[in-house]
Amino acid sequence: MFALALHGGAGTIARTALTPALEADYRAALRAALATGTALLAGGAPALDAVEATVRSLEDCPLFNAGRGAVFTHDGHHEMDAAIMDGATRRAGAVAGVRTVQNPIRAARLVMEATEHVLLAYPGADELAREHGLPLQPPAYFFTQQRFDQLQEAIAAGRVQLDHAAATASVPDPNWKKGTVGAVARDVRGHLAAATSTGGMTNKRYSRIGDAPLIGAGTWADERCAVSCTGHGEFFIRAVAGHDIACLMAYKGLSLAEACRVVVHDKLAPIGGEGGLIAVDAAGQLALPFNSEGMYRASRNAAGEEVVSIY
Ligand code: ASP
Numbered sequence: 001m002f003a004l005a006l007h008g009g010a011g012t013i014a015r016t017a018l019t020p021a022l023e024a025d026y027r028a029a030l031r032a033a034l035a036t037g038t039a040l041l042a043g044g045a046p047a048l049d050a051v052e053a054t055v056r057s058l059e060d061c062p063l064f065n066a067g068r069g070a071v072f073t074h075d076g077h078h079e080m081d082a083a084i085m086d087g088a089t090r091r092a093g094a095v096a097g098v099r100t101v102q103n104p105i106r107a108a109r110l111v112m113e114a115t116e117h118v119l120l121a122y123p124g125a126d127e128l129a130r131e132h133g134l135p136l137q138p139p140a141y142f143f144t145q146q147r148f149d150q151l152q153e154a155i156a157a158g159r160v161q162l163d164h165a166a167a168t169a170s171v172p173d174p175n176w177k178k179g180t181v182g183a184v185a186r187d188v189r190g191h192l193a194a195a196t197s198t199g200g201m202t203n204k205r206y207s208r209i210g211d212a213p214l215i216g217a218g219t220w221a222d223e224r225c226a227v228s229c230t231g232h233g234e235f236f237i238r239a240v241a242g243h244d245i246a247c248l249m250a251y252k253g254l255s256l257a258e259a260c261r262v263v264v265h266d267k268l269a270p271i272g273g274e275g276g277l278i279a280v281d282a283a284g285q286l287a288l289p290f291n292s293e294g295m296y297r298a299s300r301n302a303a304g305e306e307v308v309s310i311y
Contacts, residue, residue: 009179070199182228231275
């Protein structure tokens, strides 16, 4: 028995801004990523391999704000964050502010497996990826016109915004792409893992680091649960969202669903923490709560039932 959940970002996903054709593209990309992870888990692969492959598939798709298609910083660059964590061993790796790595989630795993560190940032992280032969790309690879336009609008409005906030901006553009990405899995041995990858927030100050690469905030896995978050990162950092779910389960005896509900609706929402998360527990139960208008998501539960949803 195995279970898998993934997300492609949460936020104000306006139904009016999503044309039927674009919605079909998102659903197809989410389904393809789910199929990638499912095939690995069904073949007995570790949860760690499944979440990495699932996230890679989403990083390669320009529809999502991770890898190819990442949002722009205020000064017009891409700075990407990613983290991966293995619940059974509590090993973790993360990168922040990488500018050249095609698949930041691979660099995060490299930090975990090839160094004694947990988090590498900026040129040193790009350099590690280069040394180990990971594919690097020039800025043009990460460029998408829609996200560049989104930056100009965010600068004009003087705001730092969630990728998805653009969908309800003054000029709704059906081509605006959305979504930090993440995956959580429980493999056939009962081990859990989580992975998250993002370009961060549009118009962020250069060198800003979000919640995704911070172990315990946007990404967490132990023997009890695996969690990947998406939303306004500063609030997820202040709530230590991922680890809080593990704590509520461990110290308060809450179920996964209840712990996730408390964090997303009782803790994050009141302080303005718009977003959501995906989580899995050791029994293969899944939770995919969000307090925003929508969250791109897909899952396959322990019974083999697959769901792809946006709202
Ligand atoms: N959590 C991400 C960040 O703040 C953004 C997102 O999930 O869309 O960097």
